[in-house]
Amino acid sequence: MTAAAAGDAAIGAPARARRMRTPNDSPLKILCLAPIVIWYAIFFGLPLVFLLWIGFWRVENYQSIPDVSLQNYQEIFQNWVVKSRYGLAMLQSFWVASTTAAIATVLSFLIALALVFAVPARRQRLALLFVIAPFWSSYVLRLYSWQTILSKNGVLNSMLKAVGLDDWRLEIIYTQIATRVGLVHFLTPVLVVILYVTVINIDRTLIEAARELGASRWQAFTRVILPLSRFGLITAASFALIMGLGDALSGALLGGGAGASVLGKYPLYSAMLMTDYASSTNLPRTSALATILVVAMVAMMALGVWVAERARRRVSE
Amino acid sequence: MTDTSDTVTGASGVTGGMAAPSRRGVLQGIGGLAAASTFGTFTIISRSARAAEPLRILCWPGYEEKSVIEEFEDIHKTKVEFKIYIGGEQMLQFYAQTPPGTFDAIISDAEYVQKLVAQKAVEAFPSAAIPELANYHPKFADFAPMRAGDGAIYGVATRFSFYGISYNKDYMSPEEAQDWSSLLLPKLTGKVGVFDWYLPNLGNASLAVMPNNPTPYDITSDQLAKVREWLLQLRPQVSMFGSAGQPIIQAMIAGDVYASPTGDLDIDLKLAGYDNFDSTIPKQGGIRWQEVATLCAGSTKKDLGLEWIKYMSTAKVQSNLVYTQAFKARAPNLKVVEHWNDDQKTLLHYVPDPADPSKLLVEDLIDRSVPRGLPAQQPEREWIDIFNEFKTA
Numbered sequence: 001m002t003a004a005a006a007g008d009a010a011i012g013a014p015a016r017a018r019r020m021r022t023p024n025d026s027p028l029k030i031l032c033l034a035p036i037v038i039w040y041a042i043f044f045g046l047p048l049v050f051l052l053w054i055g056f057w058r059v060e061n062y063q064s065i066p067d068v069s070l071q072n073y074q075e076i077f078q079n080w081v082v083k084s085r086y087g088l089a090m091l092q093s094f095w096v097a098s099t100t101a102a103i104a105t106v107l108s109f110l111i112a113l114a115l116v117f118a119v120p121a122r123r124q125r126l127a128l129l130f131v132i133a134p135f136w137s138s139y140v141l142r143l144y145s146w147q148t149i150l151s152k153n154g155v156l157n158s159m160l161k162a163v164g165l166d167d168w169r170l171e172i173i174y175t176q177i178a179t180r181v182g183l184v185h186f187l188t189p190v191l192v193v194i195l196y197v198t199v200i201n202i203d204r205t206l207i208e209a210a211r212e213l214g215a216s217r218w219q220a221f222t223r224v225i226l227p228l229s230r231f232g233l234i235t236a237a238s239f240a241l242i243m244g245l246g247d248a249l250s251g252a253l254l255g256g257g258a259g260a261s262v263l264g265k266y267p268l269y270s271a272m273l274m275t276d277y278a279s280s281t282n283l284p285r286t287s288a289l290a291t292i293l294v295v296a297m298v299a300m301m302a303l304g305v306w307v308a309e310r311a312r313r314r315v316s317e
Numbered sequence: 318m319t320d321t322s323d324t325v326t327g328a329s330g331v332t333g334g335m336a337a338p339s340r341r342g343v344l345q346g347i348g349g350l351a352a353a354s355t356f357g358t359f360t361i362i363s364r365s366a367r368a369a370e371p372l373r374i375l376c377w378p379g380y381e382e383k384s385v386i387e388e389f390e391d392i393h394k395t396k397v398e399f400k401i402y403i404g405g406e407q408m409l410q411f412y413a414q415t416p417p418g419t420f421d422a423i424i425s426d427a428e429y430v431q432k433l434v435a436q437k438a439v440e441a442f443p444s445a446a447i448p449e450l451a452n453y454h455p456k457f458a459d460f461a462p463m464r465a466g467d468g469a470i471y472g473v474a475t476r477f478s479f480y481g482i483s484y485n486k487d488y489m490s491p492e493e494a495q496d497w498s499s500l501l502l503p504k505l506t507g508k509v510g511v512f513d514w515y516l517p518n519l520g521n522a523s524l525a526v527m528p529n530n531p532t533p534y535d536i537t538s539d540q541l542a543k544v545r546e547w548l549l550q551l552r553p554q555v556s557m558f559g560s561a562g563q564p565i566i567q568a569m570i571a572g573d574v575y576a577s578p579t580g581d582l583d584i585d586l587k588l589a590g591y592d593n594f595d596s597t598i599p600k601q602g603g604i605r606w607q608e609v610a611t612l613c614a615g616s617t618k619k620d621l622g623l624e625w626i627k628y629m630s631t632a633k634v635q636s637n638l639v640y641t642q643a644f645k646a647r648a649p650n651l652k653v654v655e656h657w658n659d660d661q662k663t664l665l666h667y668v669p670d671p672a673d674p675s676k677l678l679v680e681d682l683i684d685r686s687v688p689r690g691l692p693a694q695q696p697e698r699e700w701i702d703i704f705n706e707f708k709t710a
Contacts (some may be wrong), residue, residue: 051648061413061436062406062409062410062412062413062432062436063410063413063414073507075698079702079705082706082707083702083703083705084702084705084706084709085705085706085709088709089709144567147567147571148571151568151571151572151573152571152572152573153571153572154571173573174556174557174568174573175573178619189506241486254562255562256556256557256558257513257555257557257558257559257560257708258555258557258558258708258709265552265710266707266708266709267558267708267709272705272708274560275514275558275708276701276705277408278403278404278513278514278560279404279406279514279515279516279701279704280406280697280698280701281404281406281407281409281410283410
């Protein structure tokens, strides 16, 4: 230990002893945290554990019987690339969800930037309210609206026809492009809020300093705003990816249940899970299928958290 | 089989579900409750709670609608509670996860009645107790899957319809609709909508491969392989899979789907003013679905349950039942025409067949269709896997 460090330690010891007590040190904090912990334990933890547990059950005479059997998982993985081909559906889900997450995040980031830098401060809350307004309407209704817009004789194609662009008819309904449209519309309000909070908290003096030191607008964006937004961007993208992986409605109503993408005409895993249950009403098997999706999502989330944490540390340094 | 006197008049002697609760009973109750909330359906209480002993019925949607049940409640001064399910498997699971005596009657798809019988969930009653059977189409009056021997039956048909081809007449001619292979025509590539359930689709594919086979669900593995091949051939034609009829109807109106092996979607379309749609059963045959009213063996209100079955067999009730918000269907009681106007008769094909005026058009459709069944020679899972393969092809 150096003399300076020893000196610091000597000063630190009484400083620690004199440190003021904060609410964080209070034993009451356990009491305050208890409701939320209990809430999550009952309404999130228990159902999740129940879901994982049922995956090991079996069905006899249409009743789910508690068991510790790997049969459901064995059957699912035997059908991973042949017959039911759950693996292809999972691949389709990851492809659609990841591209949706990328598009929605970029779009939301642009909106957040516009809100922070182009809208006067006193109008920002109102503007933010308009951005999240679609979230107040039913998701299913929004999907049906998109169906009306995107279908062969829908609003979009009718407009193209009206202006003499018949040859430009768009045929995207019942493809995964339409699935993404529905998902992006669903996700954007949430992502804008996440990214708005990120961007609004960037220290303006850093941007001003960069500009005064000769940085162009683009350089100020790429070297100051973007690095400082990295944590929010990764959080938003992870959220979008997880939501995209779990959603079945957009894929069913706009994607047509098994819409085409560059990978092929495969259904989304979440949609397959639902139809599998509807056909067999085999709860243990469906739980096993759902567990696989949960594990995939947790892996994605863990990756997102790890990357976001790295980004945060880099920014802190 | 149970004799009528035991079944009906002896109802009061049947022990109810009020015995001291055992651990298993409690667990089953919790299981039933959990299942009810998990499966997301709900109980509809059709009238305010004015009677102490409601009749409880497990059924497909439609039976709970006011136009169907109101008169029964008024006549019998009772109320009826409905537990709605979607799909025969779900019905079996709901039944299995509730204590005996929970339900007094079940509306079941005909093919699932044998499973209910095997579980001793339903019991037979004499066909003579249902006088309206005299007005039924012969195939439903003496409905083979319902026979219980000694003049008894396990259930009475209440409504039915077909999984033929529904099509847009602007893109498909009535002649083309007479052949399942027309769905493979190049002009229908990416323009076919499919109902997302393996059972009717594999049944229709079975008939397409083996025309007019009276038992399309009782086929060998080699024959099933041919069914699979036919479905894989059909896959490029399919643009969408609908979880119910409504999304397919929507797609047909929007011009995204020209044809669908989902039967009589044209009824809803015509009612909405779209006259360019029609439906038929191809010459190779098509699948017919039918629901039957059954009496629960564990019911403590069998008299009332049987009265409800009698009520559901009447022409007047069936004339409303086939027009519910939930479903448009057909009625097995041919006297329904007495309660319909000419437009309704035409819409549902209860008009004389131009080729044979001695019978109705709907009778021709019944003759050309085959009841939906369950896989007989293979496990159901094998058929589901083939359907999943078709979807992911």
